[in-house]
Amino acid sequence: MVDYPIVKTTDIKAAVDALKQKFPDAIQDDTRQGYGGIIVDKNHLVEVATALRDDFGFDYLSSATAVDYLGISDHMEMVYHAYRTAGGPALVFKAQTPRDKPEIPSLINVWPGADFQEREAWDLYGIKFPGHPNLKRILLWDGFDGHPMRKDWQEAYYEEDHKPFESRWPGGWVHRAEERNIYGKNVxxxxxxxxxxxxDTSEESHYADLGLGVSVQKLADESHIKTDRLVVNMGPHHPSTHGVFRMIVTLNGETIEKLEPVMGYLHRNHEKIGERNTFLHNMPFTDRLDYLSSMGNNLGYALAVEQLLANGARYQPPTYRAECIRVLMVELTRIVNHLWAIGFLLNDLGAFFTPALYAIAEREKILDFFEATAGSRMMCNYMRFGGVFKDLPERIRGEATRVNDLVRDYDTMEFLTELINERLPRSIDELDQYLTDSEIIKSRTVGVGYLSPEMAIAYSAAGPLLRASGVPYDVRRADPYSIYPELDFDVAVRYNGDIYDRYLIRLDEMRESLRILKQILPRLERTRGEAIFAGNKQHTPRVPLGEAYGRVENPKGELGFYVVSAGDEKGPQNPWRYHVRAPSFISLTALGPMCIGHKVADVVAILGSIDIVLGETDR
Amino acid sequence: MYGQGILKGLWVTFRHFVNTYVDDIRYAGRKYLRQENFAIRQGLKAQGAFTVQYPDEKLAVPERFRFTPFLVVNDPDHPEAPGDDWCTSCGICAKVCPPQCIWIVRGSDPTTGRPVPQPEAFFIDIDICMNCGFCAEFCPFDAIKMDHNYELASYDRTSHHIHDKQYLSRPLSYWKTIAPTTALEEAVARGGWEHPDVLKAMKKAGQTAVTPTWDNMFTKPEPAAKPLPPAESADEDPAKAERLRKREEALARKRAAEAGEPAQPAAAAVEASAPAPAAPTADKPKFDKQAMLEKIRQRKADKG
Amino acid sequence: MPTLDLRELHNTEFPVPDEMQGNIAITSLSRIYNWSRRSSMWPLLFGLACCAIEMIATAAARYDLSRFGMEVMRASPRQSDLMIVSGTVTKKMVVPIVRLYNQMPEPKYVLAMGACASGGGPFKEGYNVVSGIDMYLPVDVYVPGCPPTPQALLHGLIALQKKIDGQSLANFDDVPWYGVGPSEPTPIPILGPDIIDPRQMDLIRQQAELAAAGKPYGVRDLPPTIKPEPAAAPKVPAKTAAPAAEPDDPEKAARLAKREAALARKRTAQGEQPTETPAPAAEPAAGDQAAPKKFDKEAMLAKIRERKAQKES
Structure with a gap:
């Protein structure tokens, strides 16, 4: 644990009061209905943030995001969620800026983890951050027209502000959106x-500050032989970038001098679409964020909306059985994800496909269970507000009509018991057995990609990346949700902060997950037949005004959903703001610093050890 | 000793390698021919992963599996209204569809222009559909369901990827075959195998529907006495005519049920575990797989 | 030396002398050629989004692509025959994709995996999403689903194999890379204020002029969903035909025209070809409805008109 001067105020209110005393002019309470936290005068933002970090122990900036309140109060707002790595709830603080000339001082010097998030706010909202050293577009390309997340920005296929669209019913004569566009394309x-x-200026800015070209003057000045820097583009089509991620690497010989991540190749406008969707519509879209752990995404989003719903009168929290099923699903997802992550980390290290194949074999069994329960292998869409889609099926089996229907005909509990008690431990032990001691793996990973605990916290790294650096921060323990408080498990932590430890911690976490799952099984038996919904399942729940930040410990790290509901009870039930705090995206902030000084071949390994998924990184 | 870890790892891969042959020997050639062995290979106790020889062997998809949606219609051998849509074009599926890929044209009466509870057209753009299953989940009439047919590859999307009503319509018996337990659960919740509106009309007419059980899952409904043609008069309100028609139908059904009644209670008495229509949450009968399979096979044989 | 137009020899209508009537070599050669080609399709190792995970699952032990000779996933486009576009194509990503496609040697095939790659999928409405890779590249097989399960992908790959089996060396419409030489590279889209397809430059210029004159531009005026006088609506083609870039070299222009014609023929041939959409398994009644009816706008409008007339009378 890092020793920070943490002021001994355990609850947020005391911290806010102390902060108010310190900055009497700069801070006021956010008194809007359903909102919480404080509004900080943007001219004092940096001082307040520094005090929060240094004096009050809020050392971890979880999320920084912009909201456009066009038509409500006509300003833009940056919302920050800061946490203590020692645990506890968030301190939410906001800074407001007028829409016509939005400017908010950058917090990159207080929390370097704000880097990408501020660039994203600039890209999508056009908020300028004075003090940010590298403020350029991150998800879209340079030269793109406009800032698309602003409420008054409309895309080519724009139909209406809110779903459901009028054109679909009752006069829904079908047409394709491109038929309406003269270019036949989404432009x-x-x-x-x-x-x-x-x-085409989209590429220029990436190379602008790399100092390409040889300075003749400099050459003449140097007495010894001067080698040129080599700039290598890795990706977006590169087999080891786990998708369409790109890194512009500046090399000196084979040593990395600078690494700049370039993303947005899978930016599919999740948040813009999410603000048009109804609250429920977003559920299957969350599946496609981190598509390897869709159950975890579902849970995070369900928690966020349930927080909002809880302010309403008619909300009933999920039943105990629903919570048990949720935890079951989420922990199985964690195993799926870590198996995949280890398999493909090894792929990146050059052990092509064998470890991945062994890992996928067991993953398929879990996917069979997901398919039988939720209906799809990957895009589970399983959680609902206040419960889950359906109870576990009685039996896991295929269609009765097919000739192969003998396959997979098991009692569900029997299947789960066998899976959790026999198959998964065996598979994880096997991974451990043939990878952990391997000298090749050790020599490739030990001491490579070191991230110190201070850096990990500063860069807002999350999940295994943070815990492998010796920070035992796990949302399940630090800010518990669901039934985790009553479950017995340890937060896995390793202290070396290198790739090897990130590999080991995933093994540890899988074992902890198995521990949790073994406790869940009897609970499932006990609650068999109980309801999974306390209230009724609604497709358009009336969501009260307000904001909510739901976060879960996803396999890749802390996944947060910042949801603002601004509609009244009768109006369209759409989130005004729907933001995803994506662990992969923010953990990548640390990639550049981690790679410097290593060889180019280590880049893929370091990237693999962060375990990113592009659906979530680019959203 | 340096290299020990590598050797350990190689030993694991070697074991995997040998195990494949051990398995081959165990099944001695029968491995890829017999269905039982396919079941064992893909089963829970099998070590490692076995390949599904896809076009020849297919991994059966589970009941809840969802691919593209389809519309439920009455069976072609339905005595009164063969092929009638279950969809009432209420538009809930179009509302809950996250990517908005469902297009519904509500039917209207040709003479008055008033909406009638039937879709005139129904389109699903499967290039947009995200297979989330919300439409099926929230349909109040059990009229839209998720299909299990994933073999939809095509060479041309402009002509193939907007499914229209004709393509989407599948008989109820299809849904019963691909998802028997779910179909039964739903029918029990509705209180009969018929469309909820028909059941409502029957209830109004004082007629109780046949309780859905495994046994009557695929039995053909008794053909009703031919309903009297509704009085034809040009100036009559079509909505009224519709009501009349519904009533006629219900009456016809009642008559039919009365005729078939004597046999029914005895059968119901024997089946003590049959759930009552009023209590959808009551314990459903234990799923007798073999019997069910036998029935399906029987039915298929009847068809073929 | 008199030039011999090889295509004439390959023409099946070619008058074969009686003594050579038994010469069917070209057909069986096609078969061998196609068999070897389809049994060693090497896909480009290249994943875009969620579908890529299912693609990897398909390549893994349980579904095992190597049964089709496709396990050799090549990271270099120079060595691959098949591009599985597995996932959402964004405007930022389509540039590298087109570049990769151009680098693939012919014969090359494109399989659009999943709803996103086929037509934009659930993300179609997004500002950074391309509504289908076929807006930029010719697609051979579409595999619907979100994501398609591994078995669905295998079904698509088998459909592709069938397509290859149906190609004939004798017919240059099928194998244009032999007939009219290597194909022209697809122009690489430009990232301006929005993505620009160089093939649409003229259209964009036209529209820009309209915009400068203050006239409505960019959106085509489709008839509203139910319109009393559909004849008044402008007749629109189903899909914008992208005007080809104007080549400055006449020879090149001729080649281009030839290729366009060949491609067009290929497309029509594809359109008429009975498609592989199978009837749902174990499905008694819908078998005859397997091929979805093409959405006929004219018929629909006629229907509306008829209804309207009925209403008025």
């Missing part, structure tokens, strides 16, 4: 677009 050009002056 839209500004009115003053001059084709003759067109130039």
């Amino acid at each position: 839209k050009y500004p009115a003053d677009f001059d084709l003759s002056k067109l130039s």
